[in-house]
Amino acid sequence: MTATAAGPVLLEGRDLELWRGETRLFTKVSFELRAGELLHIVGPNGCGKTSLLRVLCGLTLPETGDVYWRERKISRNRADFHASLCYLGHRESLKADLTAEENLVFQLGLRAWLSKADLHAALDKVGLTKRRHVPARSLSAGQKRRVSLAKALASGARLWVLDEPYTNLDVAGRELVDQMMSEHLARDGLVLLVAHQAHGVAAGVTRRLELG
């Protein structure tokens, strides 16, 4: 699928190359992403999708190449880029001893002025209103994933980086993810998605990047 251009390029990867140990995971990976676009990264297990996402977020230094956000290198522009970024990895990144709500208050508090109402709206949307005072340790796997989704919703970030967001979710949960992404794209957001299944996003522009 090719995309119809719209607006300026917001996120750009240029000629990225990454090595892990003795093996080259990928080389010459380049792409551009504009407002309202979704990039679906696919490839077999272990081909380097998660590693690519980490490079794009600035967690890993690539061997060569650079990532640009609003045409500035992310390494030069870290705070600004990270303020527009919400990354959901394979792991849930929740403190097991804090409740769902406490976890969100802390993680979101670092990045945006957050109203209680927004937070509760997000928790409500993912269906955790009743469970918000349960320590994350006692949540089920799907419920933990939903807390992460609530984080993306309430973060107000422009760019969502989602690594297998459908994991552990029931059917309703997977539809919720699709709906969230569609709405986010409609709001001129950007999505980087890694998922083995096909996604159900119709709105916006979706592109595909094959790795490995």
Place this chain on the structure above:
Amino acid sequence: MTATAAGPVLLEGRDLELWRGETRLFTKVSFELRAGELLHIVGPNGCGKTSLLRVLCGLTLPETGDVYWRERKISRNRADFHASLCYLGHRESLKADLTAEENLVFQLGLRAWLSKADLHAALDKVGLTKRRHVPARSLSAGQKRRVSLAKALASGARLWVLDEPYTNLDVAGRELVDQMMSEHLARDGLVLLVAHQAHGVAAGVTRRLELG
């Protein structure tokens, strides 16, 4: 779906009830499982599927009810039951600092006399032959899951308890799980499966248990 009975009941849950905090997760759960049967447990997120599996394995004590393996309570018969059981939970249970192979040698070594050849065959089947000397920390999410699958394959256990085995797997990986389960059932094995997707097992008898 109802099943056609075949052979004696191997695993049986009778009238299981479990509470977590203030809420009753489930009550009056009973089922019987015979050789060559698969029980697919379904239900929305947080309804208690994982908790039920833990009860069935003997990790959690139910409020009422008992679990029987070959008509003996599992609490009376722990070593015997656990020798026939392989449990793959939401987490991978791998030591991050040991390689895939070392992890398997250790975990399987506790439960069965294991030949190197069997181990390598299992690793080969899940496609990890090349990666078997990489520490688990450096494996990708899907590769970790494949190590767990290899464990089930090489364990020689009669009863497989699989909690969302499809997680993080690519298309080929998911087909592999289905194929593994089919072959296991054909060998008169038993499978307890929790999965939100439909499984692709045609052989053997498959039953369904709805929770929540």
Place this chain on the structure above:
Amino acid sequence: MNEWPGLGTAFWLQLTRDLRLAFRHIGQAANPLMFFVMVTTLFPLALSPAPELLQAIAPGVIWVSALLASLLAAESLFRQDVEDGTMEQLALSPQPLSLLLLAKTTAHWLMTGLPLVLMAPIVGHALFLPGDAVPETMLALLLATPVLSLAGAVMAALTVGLRRGGGLLSLLILPIVMPVLIFGARATDMAMQGLDVGGVMYLLAAILLLAVSLAPAGMAAAMRISLD
């Protein structure tokens, strides 16, 4: 203008989160303190209870146990956050990582260093430390324990992705903090002899300043390497 919350807010959020976590595990929080008490009671038991001997070794005992108690806690300072993925999220927040790690270290100090300072009079009494030397010792501990926490934090950030065991962390921390130990113990010693401890205190304060200004950047750099 930034749209994200200021440094003060971020520091405060991180600090309160860590304290709240610690107090959910109150047992863990009490560990360094317990250790400190055990070590100081052990010496009179292990040696002869003669007051002169105890008094002679009092500075050494107090300072070595302070050092070891903070070492004990450094191991777990960042490990859990890295393992459960929270550290990644911190590194991806718009706030400077050095600030957040400094806040974590502050929380750590409040739980391990500060109690030692407050316990010093009791421990000193048990070891027949002359009453006059107690205020000086407390001041010296107040200046020195943050340095111990900071040094521990830098080394913990360096080793956090690594397998545990084997005492690697202590191998890295102990040589680095040796000067603090020497100056601190000397301060107590001199106070016992009624000498002026001003000079030592200034030295300790200078080391503290140095540590506070350099350590956060070091921690952040180390942590980014460990997360890579």
Place this chain on the structure above:
Amino acid sequence: MNEWPGLGTAFWLQLTRDLRLAFRHIGQAANPLMFFVMVTTLFPLALSPAPELLQAIAPGVIWVSALLASLLAAESLFRQDVEDGTMEQLALSPQPLSLLLLAKTTAHWLMTGLPLVLMAPIVGHALFLPGDAVPETMLALLLATPVLSLAGAVMAALTVGLRRGGGLLSLLILPIVMPVLIFGARATDMAMQGLDVGGVMYLLAAILLLAVSLAPAGMAAAMRISLD
């Protein structure tokens, strides 16, 4: 007849796994030794380098480091296994959990207790401990350090499970650990004075026997509760 491997095999597997985790590289086996050398260096630095004084505190130093080394690592003895799910798998293996936990504790002792026993002559020399007292000290350490490791392991199993009450319960361990330390230090002290240490050794051996026979069951019970 069981089809699964025997107790000895299981014990050996668990033991070697834990050792391998700690010492991926053979060089890392030296780290615990280094740790003791360093702790011993701290005391002369914190006290004074005068031989008489060092000699007087030598027993205290040796025994406090023994305590420290065992408790330092005990906190994290089972935590990681519980967090990454490996402990669940141990509980689901046909082997008795108490045996596996005992093997883990043995590995812990091999990494913390044994090096101390082996280092005792060097540490003793650095602190001017009379050469005659060294064999007795080593023997006493050999009897006492396993008890410290076992006590630490029980404490760790309790704290990992009973999250809130862990701190209180670990206080219960103190009464077990204290006598060991007192007798141990006394043995060194008596040996330095050329007295007969037979009685103390029997006492230490008795405590060790008691600990070995009771601790594994305790650990396993605590662990099963915590996994529920």
Place this chain on the structure above:
Amino acid sequence: MFAFIHKLGSPPHFWRLSGTMVPWFSWFAVVLIAVGTVGGLWVAPPDYQQLDAFRIIYFHVPSAWLSQFGYVVMAAAAAVGLIWRIKLAHAVAAACAPIGASFTVVALATGSIWGKPMWGTWWVWDARLTSTLVLLFLYFGYMALRAAIDDENRADRASALLAIIGVINIPIIKYSVEWWNTLHQPATISKIGKPSMDPEMLVPLLVMWLGFTFFFFAVLMVRTRAELIARERNKKWLREVIGRG
């Protein structure tokens, strides 16, 4: 400047350069050490107080000096590697640590051997001895950290950071230990080091010192080449040079 550093930092360039320099350095070292040994052990007159025991100085002092110099070289290389992301510099730092640690061990051992007749004991808690011991711990820490990290890239950067922290701390350690010791003035220790040394003793010492330094750099280059072989084993240039001979 930047281009120069990068040219110097290119492994093939270093390989060629070091290939020609190692033999020279080795020969210088052998000759100088031989001359120094003869001068020190036979030509120099026995010390009026210590008699012949003092002759161990010809091994002790150069190795003690190199133990500190080695750390500085290591930290400088590590800093260059960390700041400019030059892999060769990391290789130099990694190669330097065991050499520096060995010289530290030699300094400690020769010092102890000397101490036995001087003080009647192998070890005293003297300032210089203690800070040398701490230096050894710093080396060990560096090497242990490297060994604990599997990923080479990460090992390079993490250990570089550690080396830099250590080098900031070395003066503080030295100073604090000296201050600690002067306060106590342990009775048994006679001050080591006499500033006035007659030239017949001094010249061989300087020659030895020079020889040891050449030796140090020769070993450093050889070890760095070994590191390069391990690190660049998949690179084409290495295959070529090794294939050629």
